[in-house]
Amino acid sequence: MAQLPDPLKHRTADHPIEDLFLRRWSPRAMSGEAISEGELMSLFEAARWAPSTYNEQEWRFLYASRDSEHWETFFNCLVEANQAWCKNAAALIVCLSCKMFSRNGKPNPVHTFDCGLATENLLLQATTMNLVSHAMAGFDRSKARVALNVPDNVDIEVMVAIGRPSDADVLPEDYRDMDKHPSGRKPLSEIVASGPFSF
Numbered sequence: 283m284a285q286l287p288d289p290l291k292h293r294t295a296d297h298p299i300e301d302l303f304l305r306r307w308s309p310r311a312m313s314g315e316a317i318s319e320g321e322l323m324s325l326f327e328a329a330r331w332a333p334s335t336y337n338e339q340e341w342r343f344l345y346a347s348r349d350s351e352h353w354e355t356f357f358n359c360l361v362e363a364n365q366a367w368c369k370n371a372a373a374l375i376v377c378l379s380c381k382m383f384s385r386n387g388k389p390n391p392v393h394t395f396d397c398g399l400a401t402e403n404l405l406l407q408a409t410t411m412n413l414v415s416h417a418m419a420g421f422d423r424s425k426a427r428v429a430l431n432v433p434d435n436v437d438i439e440v441m442v443a444i445g446r447p448s449d450a451d452v453l454p455e456d457y458r459d460m461d462k463h464p465s466g467r468k469p470l471s472e473i474v475a476s477g478p479f480s481f
């Protein structure tokens with residue numbers, strides 16, 4: 283199997299954490315090989331165990347494997363810049379969140395947040411399975427709503443590409459450099475303050 287760069291060679295944590303957080307990254311190079319239904323279900327299983335307000339579990343996931351009849355519908359929702367590399371994905375996932383509490387029908391102010399927690403679980407699980415996972419905001423939400431029959435009380439949050447890793451050669455030339463170096467992060471001093479807002 284072709285090798286992507288090892289994020290652990292490019293990323294260092296300033297404080298002790300599990301390697302998994304550094305190993306998760308968002309490459310674009312995928313081989314086009316399929317992944318099994320079982321592997322996909324492991325990703326959703328990880329998402330399922332995320333915390334949520336009142337244990338609402340308001341996340342919903344739609345998916346299309348590349349060999350399924352739904353692939354074109356999902357793929358056509360992506361902006362061209364994402365289609366360019368997602369053509370080699372094994373599956374595309376649309377992450378949704380229900381906007382109202384099921385218990386009382388009132389607006390849930392943290393539906394997007396909870397869906398984000400579940401989605402991160404999914405991305406981390408994919409990392410443990412040596413799969414590429416890459417979240418995307420670059421898609422047409424209106425198109426997705428109609429094409430996938432998503433009701434108005436459900437928000438369309440992100441799409442995620444899942445696939446088997448490949449090396450950057452499979453990517454269009456403009457994209458190859460992006461996969462060479464996993465990104466870094468701001469120092470904690472820029473994102474954490476003791477006490478009031480002081481950035």
Ligand SMILES: Cc1cc2nc3c(=O)[nH]c(=O)nc-3n(C[C@H](O)[C@H](O)[C@H](O)COP(=O)(O)O)c2cc1C
Nearest residue numbers: 306307308309364416417418419420421440464465
């Ligand atoms: C909500 C969200 C939307 C994103 N949208 C896109 C996208 O449309 N296209 C893309 O190539 N990457 C997209 N990304 C990937 C980010 O660019 C990437 O996560 C960020 O640069 C940090 O790099 P890392 O994930 O490799 O650590 C998105 C990530 C998130 C979380």
